Amino acid sequence: ILVTLGGASVGDHDLVQEVLGQQGMDLAFWRIAMRPGKPLMAGRLGATRVLGLPGNPVSSLVCGLLFLKPLIRALLGAPVETGLPSTAVLAAPLAQNDRRQDYVRATLSEDGNGRQIVTPFSRQDSSMLNLLARSGALIIRPPHAPAVDAGSEVPVLRL
Secondary structure (H helix, E strand, O other), X not given: OEEEEOOOOOOOOOOHHHHHHHOOOEEEEEOOOEEOOOOOEEEEEOOEEXXXXXXXXHHHHHHHHHHHHXXXXXXXXXXXXXXXXXXXXXXXXXXXXXXXEEEEEEEEEEOOOOOEEEXXXXXXXXXXXXXXXXXXXXXXXXXXXXXEOOOOEEEEEEO
């Protein structure tokens, strides 16, 4: 597996996709409808799998968890992880979602009844690595998901 960090977006200095294309990379997909992580790139260069992770640290870590880890497991012949995602009770309301699937950083705790409680951070800027470090879960918000009230069960990916 060839993993790159950054350089696969659309800026003047984002040359990874162009250079790998010149070397014969077969591009499978690029720019996914996901937040954080939109400029993800995947393809093959001969027998080598190529995964171009976003340059933003939070986006890169989330995409590594969602794409690189399963790729490694698949190439090793390891069984698919089961039980993902799980659910938790939302501690604060969430607004409706746009066209992208969101992975909302949140803390995870347990109430007096043993229920898992997930509390989203109010700011979700993908440059805020400290929030990911403090997170216990990512709340999964599908594209076009309606607003969700506190007390609702939501899908979460435990970290």
